[in-house]
Amino acid sequence: MLYPIQNSHRNKLDLSGIWDFATDPRRSLTPEDLPGEQNWRPMAAPGSWNEQYEDLFGYLGLGWYVKKTHVPQSWEGQRVFLRVGSANYFAAVYVNGVKVGEHEGGHLPFAFDITDAINWDGENLIAISVENELRPDRVPSGNMPNSSMSMFASTPPTTFDFYPFAGIHRPVVLYTTPQTFVEDLTVITDIDGTDGVVTVRAQLNAEASGAGTVKLTAGGKEVAATVLRFAGGLAVVELRVPNARFWSDTDPYLYDLTVVAEGSANSGEDAYTLKVGIRTVRVEGGQILLNGRPVKLNGFGRHEDFPASGRGLNLPLIVKDYQLMRWTGANSYRTSHYPYSEEEMQMADREGFLIIDEIPAVSLQMADEANFPERLRMCLQQTDEMIARDKNHPAVVMWCVANEPMHAGVGVGALGESDPRIEAANLPGKRFLDALVARARELDATRPVTIVTVMGGPQSWMEQCDVICMNRYWGWYTLGGQLDVARQKLAAELDQVWDRFGKPVIMTEFGADTIPGYHGHPSVMWTEEYQADYIRMHLEVAAEREFVAGMQVWNFADFAAVQSIARVGGLNHKGVFTRIRTPKMAAHVLREFWVRAAAPVRAEPVTA
Ligand code: GCU
Numbered sequence: 369m370l371y372p373i374q375n376s377h378r379n380k381l382d383l384s385g386i387w388d389f390a391t392d393p394r395r396s397l398t399p400e401d402l403p404g405e406q407n408w409r410p411m412a413a414p415g416s417w418n419e420q421y422e423d424l425f426g427y428l429g430l431g432w433y434v435k436k437t438h439v440p441q442s443w444e445g446q447r448v449f450l451r452v453g454s455a456n457y458f459a460a461v462y463v464n465g466v467k468v469g470e471h472e473g474g475h476l477p478f479a480f481d482i483t484d485a486i487n488w489d490g491e492n493l494i495a496i497s498v499e500n501e502l503r504p505d506r507v508p509s510g511n512m513p514n515s516s517m518s519m520f521a522s523t524p525p526t527t528f529d530f531y532p533f534a535g536i537h538r539p540v541v542l543y544t545t546p547q548t549f550v551e552d553l554t555v556i557t558d559i560d561g562t563d564g565v566v567t568v569r570a571q572l573n574a575e576a577s578g579a580g581t582v583k584l585t586a587g588g589k590e591v592a593a594t595v596l597r598f599a600g601g602l603a604v605v606e607l608r609v610p611n612a613r614f615w616s617d618t619d620p621y622l623y624d625l626t627v628v629a630e631g632s633a634n635s636g637e638d639a640y641t642l643k644v645g646i647r648t649v650r651v652e653g654g655q656i657l658l659n660g661r662p663v664k665l666n667g668f669g670r671h672e673d674f675p676a677s678g679r680g681l682n683l684p685l686i687v688k689d690y691q692l693m694r695w696t697g698a699n700s701y702r703t704s705h706y707p708y709s710e711e712e713m714q715m716a717d718r719e720g721f722l723i724i725d726e727i728p729a730v731s732l733q734m735a736d737e738a739n740f741p742e743r744l745r746m747c748l749q750q751t752d753e754m755i756a757r758d759k760n761h762p763a764v765v766m767w768c769v770a771n772e773p774m775h776a777g778v779g780v781g782a783l784g785e786s787d788p789r790i791e792a793a794n795l796p797g798k799r800f801l802d803a804l805v806a807r808a809r810e811l812d813a814t815r816p817v818t819i820v821t822v823m824g825g826p827q828s829w830m831e832q833c834d835v836i837c838m839n840r841y842w843g844w845y846t847l848g849g850q851l852d853v854a855r856q857k858l859a860a861e862l863d864q865v866w867d868r869f870g871k872p873v874i875m876t877e878f879g880a881d882t883i884p885g886y887h888g889h890p891s892v893m894w895t896e897e898y899q900a901d902y903i904r905m906h907l908e909v910a911a912e913r914e915f916v917a918g919m920q921v922w923n924f925a926d927f928a929a930v931q932s933i934a935r936v937g938g939l940n941h942k943g944v945f946t947r948i949r950t951p952k953m954a955a956h957v958l959r960e961f962w963v964r965a966a967a968p969v970r971a972e973p974v975t976a
Contacts, residue, residue, distance in 0.1 A: 416678025453538025697962025
């Protein structure tokens with residue numbers, strides 16, 4: 369799923385902006401009715417509708433977006449596609465009343481060939497319907513039976529701890545390609561001494577044979593090139609870059625790779641260019657190695673979340689968040705709990721952040737086997753789509769195929785120790801998760817694969833993982849206000865997990881809800897002092913253990929959760945920054961550990 373680009377062979381028209389929007393709670397509208405005299409209102413896309421209108425805050429039913437556009441006549445003769453970067457949760461797309469396709473699942477792009485539906489001599493009506501109904505068989509799930517009975521009953525009734533924002537969350541783009549075009553590229557990089565080795569797999573949209581070229585440039589200067597010979601639409605070549613500059617979090621160097629497919633009788637030439645970072649990532653013993661050297665993945669769990677834009681793409685926020693993460697000394701984050709925008713992945717490549725890329729399989733109820741088939745189908749689809757989209761980003765160093773799958777009888781206050789009885793009772797869940805890990809490995813053998821486990825969950829679920837990723841809340845959900853005891857329990861559990869698996873451990877979540885500006889002495893829970901003490905304790909415990917390969921605070925910033933007795937003002941307040949990005953005391957604690965630790969150690973002046 370290549371990102372749309374404009375070049376001398378391809379065109380692109382971004383339809384981001386203010387669309388017309390109308391709700392359709394009874395699902396009574398048909399494309400023929402559009403635009404008609406509905407109660408249209410202005411709606412920004414990208415953007416969640418929930419945060420743009422007070423009466424839509426809780427609305428998750430069907431909504432219609434419509435927009436009229438000309439298609440440049442110069443495009444006639446090419447293939448024209450309509451691509452949506454993300455629509456949460458189920459979308460259908462119509463052009464001039466003709467249905468061109470539909471897609472299930474948020475946070476991942478989809479595109480349809482709309483060439484035959486275009487009116488070249490006038491305006492075209494684009495209509496996109498979206499709904500985000502919470503259902504037990506969806507991924508993520510909601511509206512579970514008896515959900516209103518639980519102590520953490522939430523509104524809306526999700527099974528996950530973030531607001532189920534709905535709408536078109538990323539750009540809607542028209543783009544063109546020649547009739548025969550480069551449909552997919554897979555770039556795999558390796559290191560041989562000081563040489564970079566770049567394997568390129570180029571796939572055309574047709575089983576065409578023919579020639580082409582591939583070249584790698586550094587700052588416009590060619591460093592490697594070769595010819596392509598397409599057979600059955602496929603060409604695979606290897607480029608060698610002498611004395612290559614490798615990509616890393618400390619030196620995120622990017623080359624430009626351009627693939628050209630020569631034209632034929634019925635199709636013009638095509639070219640596609642993408643950024644390439646030459647790096648390797650692998651697990652060895654208790655370490656994660658980037659380019660053969662141990663690396664720590666220190667940073668955050670995050671959310672795509674901000675007032676007014678909701679989960680919608682917010683480019684100024686992305687730039688600001690990367691500066692703030694850099695300011696704390698972080699070099700990594702997890703795309704909790706869904707793939708983030710392609711623009712984020714491009715920033716991570718450019719800025720040098722190590723990404724754990726995660727599908728939306730958050731809090732899946734693993735005792736609820738009746739819904740396994742539907743959920744497994746969606747999880748496999750999301751794994752396929754995430755890897756197809758992100759496989760060429762050097763910043764993506766790990767795939768995560770589930771966050772906190774919930775076993776039977778889980779309690780938020782679970783005491784963390786794994787119970788063999790729980791492991792025996794949760795074999796169906798293990799089979800489900802093992803299937804997802806296997807799928808990710810089958811699609812990409814070059815990156816570690818993991819699942820993120822919940823406190824007290826079956827440790828056997830981690831057996832297939834290359835890296836042990838744990839969310840633990842010692843000193844918050846368990847032993848709250850008792851940081852000394854929590855410290856011992858955390859240390860004991862980390863050591864037990866290392867003894868059992870002998871694999872690198874990343875704490876993918878640890879955090880404490882903190883009301884910004886709320887102080888206390890003694891530092892009781894919910895105060896900024898408590899969060900600072902809590903995070904300091906965790907980083908100290910981790911620093912004593914070489915097998916801890918990363919510490920990711922939950923969360924980078926306060927974010928919209930759901931209405932419940934545990935979420936003050938409907939927000940999760942575990943951010944080290946507030947929702948509008950002002951730092952709490954804990955942000956300064958991170959700088960103590962991550963910025964000073966990373967600062968170059970200056971040699972002591974030689975005394976005479
Ligand atoms: C879980 C979950 C997060 C949630 C967090 C919390 O670990 O993965 O999505 O926000 O706990 O309760 O704050």
